[in-house]
Each structure stands twice: as structure tokens, then as C-alpha cells.
Amino acid sequence: MRRILAEVGVAGRREATREGAQAFRRGLEELGTTFIKLGQLLSSRPDLLPDVHIEELGHLVDSVPAVPFAEIEAVLREDFGADAFVSIDPEPLATASIAQTHRGLLATGQEVVAKVRRPGVVEQVELDLAVLRSTVRLVMPHSEAAQRIQLDELADELELHLRAELDFVEEAHNTDLIRGLLEQFDGLVVPRVIRPYVTERALVLELISGAKVAAGHGVAPERAAELARELFRAYVFQVVVEGVYHADPHLGNVLLTEDGRLALLDFGLLGRLDEDTRAGLALLLLALAQNRADDVADLVVSLSLTSTRSDQAGFVQDVRRKLPRFHHRPLASIAAGQALADLQRAAIQRDIRLPTSFALVGKTLAQADSIARLLDPELDPIALIEEESLEVMTREVERRLEPNRAAAYAFTQLAPLLRLPGRVGHVVSELERGTLTIGVVPTGLEELEHNLRSIANRIGAAMIVGALLLASSLLVRAEKFEWLGVAGFCLAGVLGLYMIWKIIRTPGEL
Numbered sequence: 001m002r003r004i005l006a007e008v009g010v011a012g013r014r015e016a017t018r019e020g021a022q023a024f025r026r027g028l029e030e031l032g033t034t035f036i037k038l039g040q041l042l043s044s045r046p047d048l049l050p051d052v053h054i055e056e057l058g059h060l061v062d063s064v065p066a067v068p069f070a071e072i073e074a075v076l077r078e079d080f081g082a083d084a085f086v087s088i089d090p091e092p093l094a095t096a097s098i099a100q101t102h103r104g105l106l107a108t109g110q111e112v113v114a115k116v117r118r119p120g121v122v123e124q125v126e127l128d129l130a131v132l133r134s135t136v137r138l139v140m141p142h143s144e145a146a147q148r149i150q151l152d153e154l155a156d157e158l159e160l161h162l163r164a165e166l167d168f169v170e171e172a173h174n175t176d177l178i179r180g181l182l183e184q185f186d187g188l189v190v191p192r193v194i195r196p197y198v199t200e201r202a203l204v205l206e207l208i209s210g211a212k213v214a215a216g217h218g219v220a221p222e223r224a225a226e227l228a229r230e231l232f233r234a235y236v237f238q239v240v241v242e243g244v245y246h247a248d249p250h251l252g253n254v255l256l257t258e259d260g261r262l263a264l265l266d267f268g269l270l271g272r273l274d275e276d277t278r279a280g281l282a283l284l285l286l287a288l289a290q291n292r293a294d295d296v297a298d299l300v301v302s303l304s305l306t307s308t309r310s311d312q313a314g315f316v317q318d319v320r321r322k323l324p325r326f327h328h329r330p331l332a333s334i335a336a337g338q339a340l341a342d343l344q345r346a347a348i349q350r351d352i353r354l355p356t357s358f359a360l361v362g363k364t365l366a367q368a369d370s371i372a373r374l375l376d377p378e379l380d381p382i383a384l385i386e387e388e389s390l391e392v393m394t395r396e397v398e399r400r401l402e403p404n405r406a407a408a409y410a411f412t413q414l415a416p417l418l419r420l421p422g423r424v425g426h427v428v429s430e431l432e433r434g435t436l437t438i439g440v441v442p443t444g445l446e447e448l449e450h451n452l453r454s455i456a457n458r459i460g461a462a463m464i465v466g467a468l469l470l471a472s473s474l475l476v477r478a479e480k481f482e483w484l485g486v487a488g489f490c491l492a493g494v495l496g497l498y499m500i501w502k503i504i505r506t507p508g509e510l
Helices: 002-007 018-031 033-042 051-057 069-080 121-142 144-148 151-166 168-181 221-242 275-289 293-303 312-326 338-349 356-375 381-387 389-401 403-433 446-477 479-505
Strands: 085-088 099-106 111-117 193-198 202-206 210-212 244-246 254-257 262-264 270-272
Touching (some): 033 051, 033 121, 033 151, 069 085, 069 111, 121 151, 151 168, 168 202, 168 221, 168 244, 168 270, 244 356, 270 356, 275 293, 275 381, 293 312, 312 338, 446 479
Antiparallel strands (some): 085 099, 111 202, 193 202, 210 254, 254 262
């Protein structure tokens, strides 16, 4: 365990290995639902983990032994009534840590898929989350690394994702939402939610037959290339135009249907972006596509949290060096999500804290291009984004010029100007009365404060060692307290050796 913690940078430093990454993945799988989801979340953070761990976490198996069919059938009968289904196949289509799915036939004669939450999973998740929250509260105040990677935000995001995936009413809403957004893409299909068969712990969906997308998919090259373009365009559209996107398009959640379309499944996890972040990401993807390194760096910084320690100039140089590598190259020669992953790593190394939404968008686009790669390895994703740029910008202008949005934006910009005369008058009045107070809050003094505290601690320790030596010398001369003097000498020696060891370990001090 210590070796794994060192490889991921939690306890010390050690070169990452395939064996350590596999052990880390297996450990998360054994711990169950919450930790499997944590691993999936971490797989979107190449700024936190080495490449080998990111790759291995992408292979996390969210598969567990099946719940006895009697328990599944009992939930369906209790939630939907005894007469809702004519038949249900006892053999599950899939068994995951949160839910289990079965093929069924409704009384209406429609073939469907019934998705049922595993009994006891809510209680287990609540217990796991309580443990994680306690650990984060304990670590955050004392760990600079935890603060740098925003461990508390990572825990909050995990909790948000888990609670959303546990509620099938929320998943049904997500499914309907994405189905509506993707109606314009003829090559994609989303199963319909069969209402009223929706509760918090059970959900019935239209059955769509198909196979997982694989290298030997058998689709004609022209059609496969068309599907690859449509899939990638759909995810870019969801992210940069709508700000709401299917956030888990891995190979198990995308099927190649019998009629030659791609079916998207499982909408428990939906990414949502606020308006400003969505607009920033839209401009960022366009700048990436057009090879504008300075604009890419500026947009990343505008989306991030920076401090006086952030090296923005160094980040600009990193982007200038890395960005041209991804242009005029097909998917077959680009590692999935490599461009956004490189941006994440460069940002964290320069002490620029990216929002967690950036990581999830990067993972989503990486998963989408991994599927597109199987359909059309020659697809150039950067060129495709550039082709879409005109439509994206046109939609953005239309959105900004909508009367309600334009009026709201104008009011928020003008309101501070309208309050400006009153504020100036207040400052002038304070100056006339001589009561104007100006507060200055220093920033960026953490390192100075640390050094001063270290100096004070060492001076104090030296004084204690000196006092111990002096007192011990006097005690040794007293016949009854020789033993106490010897003990004082020993304690002074231990403290002195410890201080020497600390000084030697501090770079640049000797």
C-alpha cells in the first residue's frame, strides 16, 4: 500500500509502474461502489496521477455478482404493480455496482429493459462518503498537496455524481434531455423512457438491440466514417453549445445498432456547465483547433484559480511548445485526450488550478474520440472542431442577442456604473471628515511566514539544548542528582542530533 501511495504522490515519490497501477485498480474494485466511482473520477485527472495509472483506471470494471432475481422482481412488483410485466428474463443483461438490468416484456407488448438499483447500495455509499468526508476534513488543513489538487472539491464532485446515479428519477430526466438535444443527429439514437415506469430505485427503458463498437464492426467504411464524425460532433455540440452533456460515453455505453446507428446508453452521469464556463470552453476548443497558443493559455487561466505563486508566463511557453503537436494528425496517431491532458498537467505544474468541470469535459471528449477511432482511425478531430467553428460562433452570437439575455447582460454591466457616483461621493465625504480607512491585506507571504516560523523554532530549540546542557552540568556536581544530570545530557544530545538532521535535510541551508 505504501508503494502505491508513493507512486500516486500521496506519501513520498516513487516512479509509477504497471504493477502498482494494477494493484491500485484492483483495490478500488474490491472496495466497492464508492471507490469504483472515485477511480473513474480520478481517471479524468491526468494532472493528479501518472499516465500509467490513468490508463489502468480507464479499465476499471464496474461489475459485481448478480443480485438474486427474486429481489429484483420484488422491487419491480412493488414499484410498478404485479401486472406491469408479462415476463422478465431472470438472467441480467448487465450487473454493475449500482444497478442491475434485465430484459422484459410489458403488458402492452413492448420489449423493454428494466434497470433496478441494488438493495443496500444507498446505505453503503452513505457510509463510504462519511468516511471520505472525515478524511478530507482531517487532511486539508495540514497538506499543501491536498490543497493544491483541491481534494475537498474532488470529494464534493464524487458525492454529487454518486447521488445523481443513485436516483433513477434524475436519470430518466437526463435521458429525456439528451434525447431531445441529439434528435438533429440522424446517426445517433437514445432509448426512450417508458413512463410511468419510473421511480427512485427502478427505471424502464425502450429496448435497443446492438453490439459494442469493436475493431471488427463490419460497417462499410463510408458509413463508419460518417458515424465517427457524427458522434464527435454531437459531443462537441453538447459541451460548447448546450453546456449539458452525456459524461460517460465509454465503450460499454455505446452500441452499434442493427440499423447502422450508434445508441447512447446510461445517463446517470450528466455534465453541466455554467454559462460562463461553457462559453469559455467553446472559445478554448476553437483556439485549440486554430493553433492559437497564447489565446489557449489566456482562456485556460481565465477558467482557473490563480495566485501570486502561479507561473502564467511559464504556462504560456508550455502551451506554445505542446499545442502544434496535435495539428494535421488523424486519431490513429493521437493518444486519446492527449491535448487536454497535457494542458491539465502543465497547469498544475505552474500552480494554476483548473476547475473540476475541465477535467470531466476532457475525459468525455477522450472517451468519444476513442470510440470514433474504432470507426474511423483517419478522422482528424482538430480539423473537425475547426469545421464546426462557424456554426458554434453563430449559435453563440444568436444566444447573446436573444432579447432576454441581452437585456440581462446590459443591466448587470450598467448597474455598477449607476452606483459609481454615490460611491465616489461617499469616499469624498469620508476624506473631508478624516475618517477614511484603507485596509491592506498582504498576499503571497506563506513562504516567508514558513521560513520565519522555522527560524524561530530552531532558535528556541537551540536555547533549550543550551539550557539543558547548563542545567545538567550543575546537576552532575550534586551527589544526589547525578542521574538527573546524565538524563539531561542524553536528552540534549538527542535534541541536538535531531536539529542537525533537520538542517541537513533542508536544501540550501548549509
